[in-house]
């Protein structure tokens with residue numbers, strides 16, 4: 001679909017992780033992501049979203065639209081339990097051009113869902129909040145276990161939350177030197193660990209990081 005795939009630093013500047021993502025120093029939403037700070041200005045990135053600021057800052061729009069995917073590891077000061085890990089993966093997506101709408105976001109998410117899970121899976125968007133998108137949505141996919149009927153896995157809703165997304169906030173564009181009166185678009189961030197847990201029936205996220213070869217070998221194509 002014409003996206004470039006870029007990776008960025010896991011040891012990140014506070015400026016890109018928070019400030020340029022419209023999260024100024026006193027913003028209460030910084031509490032949504034407990035952070036490992038290395039110094040006052042350097043931290044372990046809590047999200048792949050700083051790659052939005054990094055690519056926006058560099059992109060030359062006279063060469064065409066910006067379409068970027070950025071996979072990588074992120075870190076949060078969470079207490080580890082079966083559904084939380086202090087390190088996990090995210091995949092960021094960003095599309096910026098002159099006439100991008102929320103319908104483009106929804107179409108992209110539907111295409112992605114069908115590619116990953118199959119045509120029988122649907123999505124629904126729920127209003128949400130992220131400081132760097134407005135409006136913001138949380139995206140649910142049809143529960144893989146009951147195909148929407150309702151079961152224990154989806155807490156009897158028929159849906160499972162898999163990603164956050166929204167239309168890029170004008171402040172994010174402005175701070176990266178992009179004119180929000182001309183350009184705009186959407187961003188999304190999904191958690192592949194969650195996807196993998198759902199798809200392979202993994203019940204403890206910590207299994208991905210413990211390096212137990214009996215667990216890892218199940219996913220090694222060479223040994224299967």
Ligand code: PHE
Pocket residue numbers: 046047048049130133164165166187188189190
């Ligand atoms: N960075 C957000 C998070 O970690 C996810 C997100 C990405 C939301 C892009 C909107 C747009 O929760």
